[in-house]
Amino acid sequence: MNALAVKDLHVYIQGSHILQGVNFEVPANQVTALLGRNGVGKSTTLKAIMGLYPSTGSVKLFDKELNGVATHKIARGGVGYVPEDREVFSTLTVKENLNLAAHAENPNFELVYSLFPELLSRGAQRAGTLSGGQQQMVAIARPLLNKNQILLVDEPTKGLAPKLVAEVADALALVAHESTMLVVEQNLALVKRIAQFIVVMDQGKVIFEGGPENLHDEKFVHSMLGVSGGHN
Amino acid sequence: MDTFILISITGIGLGALYFLVASGLSLIYGLMGVLNFAHGTFMSVGAYMGLWFSTQVVHTTNTWTFIGALIVGGLGGGLFALIVEQLVITRLYERHIDQALVTVGVALVVGAMLGGWFTNDLRLLPTPTWFINIVKVRGAIIPVDRFLYIGVAALLLVVMLAILKFTRIGLIIRAGVENRHMVTALGINVRLAFSAVFFLGGFAAGVGGVLTAAYQNGVSPLTAGTWLIYGFIVVVVGGMGSIGGSALAAMLIGITKQFANYYIPGLGDFVIVFLLAAVLLTKPQGLLGKVSA
Numbered sequence: 001m002n003a004l005a006v007k008d009l010h011v012y013i014q015g016s017h018i019l020q021g022v023n024f025e026v027p028a029n030q031v032t033a034l035l036g037r038n039g040v041g042k043s044t045t046l047k048a049i050m051g052l053y054p055s056t057g058s059v060k061l062f063d064k065e066l067n068g069v070a071t072h073k074i075a076r077g078g079v080g081y082v083p084e085d086r087e088v089f090s091t092l093t094v095k096e097n098l099n100l101a102a103h104a105e106n107p108n109f110e111l112v113y114s115l116f117p118e119l120l121s122r123g124a125q126r127a128g129t130l131s132g133g134q135q136q137m138v139a140i141a142r143p144l145l146n147k148n149q150i151l152l153v154d155e156p157t158k159g160l161a162p163k164l165v166a167e168v169a170d171a172l173a174l175v176a177h178e179s180t181m182l183v184v185e186q187n188l189a190l191v192k193r194i195a196q197f198i199v200v201m202d203q204g205k206v207i208f209e210g211g212p213e214n215l216h217d218e219k220f221v222h223s224m225l226g227v228s229g230g231h232n
Numbered sequence: 233m234d235t236f237i238l239i240s241i242t243g244i245g246l247g248a249l250y251f252l253v254a255s256g257l258s259l260i261y262g263l264m265g266v267l268n269f270a271h272g273t274f275m276s277v278g279a280y281m282g283l284w285f286s287t288q289v290v291h292t293t294n295t296w297t298f299i300g301a302l303i304v305g306g307l308g309g310g311l312f313a314l315i316v317e318q319l320v321i322t323r324l325y326e327r328h329i330d331q332a333l334v335t336v337g338v339a340l341v342v343g344a345m346l347g348g349w350f351t352n353d354l355r356l357l358p359t360p361t362w363f364i365n366i367v368k369v370r371g372a373i374i375p376v377d378r379f380l381y382i383g384v385a386a387l388l389l390v391v392m393l394a395i396l397k398f399t400r401i402g403l404i405i406r407a408g409v410e411n412r413h414m415v416t417a418l419g420i421n422v423r424l425a426f427s428a429v430f431f432l433g434g435f436a437a438g439v440g441g442v443l444t445a446a447y448q449n450g451v452s453p454l455t456a457g458t459w460l461i462y463g464f465i466v467v468v469v470g471g472m473g474s475i476g477g478s479a480l481a482a483m484l485i486g487i488t489k490q491f492a493n494y495y496i497p498g499l500g501d502f503v504i505v506f507l508l509a510a511v512l513l514t515k516p517q518g519l520l521g522k523v524s525a
Binding site for chain 1: 411414416418421422
């Protein structure tokens, strides 16, 4: 069963045709990694699913059409979103960032604080003064407070130190047991660890769908992603 | 020394009126990116509502009547702001140039309607008799109404800061000023926050309309424009979206203008424009504004 089905998704930004008919599916209760070189439309795809960019085509969450629905209703409908570059509210405290995101009847602070105990001790600290890794914890924690049918995670390890990459990876691996996930990620080691399915994009289109075992093939990795798989 | 005290306190009194105009402008721009040129009409509508309450509903001239006029003026300004937001602004989200043009249009149309209805002449707003009293502060003779302006502005500042700090809608507004798209991505209907901000800003402007009518001895549709220009200057100097910045800038501008007019008669406005230019050159984001990403 598919949690999410994206069909013929097109996005234009300032006259440029960024997504040119994107098609893929995200199986329920699994982690799907959305891969591709920089600038091929991965983050745009997540934003279009969230309704943050106007788009044409179809995005169905368990047969419920999301395209054309207001962003806040998509989020309330069970689509959690962790944006690229964290986008925490820098002038709010950590606790205020979490409180703002909590809209479920019983927000799951227990899960969040068990994954990221540091957020409890830093509750009164302004998010803008946190390190990049701590901000990423806040960004991942926000949607986890609510019940999600799917979690969209955009480059969760971007710009993090190796130790923090491992910490975030551990957290995502745990979250993967709880929720369907669509992850945009450049770190192939992380993808191999948590993903059961991969989707590769190029020039605004999906060019490959399959299992993560393909990432062990150097030729595949080099031709599809333009990087060496062995070093990730 | 008494001259210094006199100019300082009257400057703070003037700054208090500027703050009432600027606070709503600042929040509206900070949250929604709307340069709201109709904000002066919120003042005018509030002032005429206060006048209507004082002269048509109750016919006495005492402190309670004036307090009633402030509340009615505030509610009138707030509700009118909400109507403008619902009828005009919500249809033009993200179309900033259109919003600016349409709000200029609203200001012109409402100003002309008020002028046609009430004429452009100053109509006297009844004030309590103690308004003409004076108090001595270390030898300086201060008109007592200045303390009222300062008190009302301080009260509204505290109320606004409390709403922003301690309520959920305040939390949404503070987050929305920083990144409204991310607020919606967290499942929050940010448009409700827009409406709350318009009401709050309109309320402050309406109260400001009644107080400026008392300050300038009357109500006229023609005076709101001048106050609005100062409101914009305060917002730019204080920093877009910062209520604290607006309060600080309003005081700075009020005091500077009074001192400038005393020592260089007639050049108060010029000095304020100079101050604005200096802030824009040295701190473009304003005194307490955030640096743009």
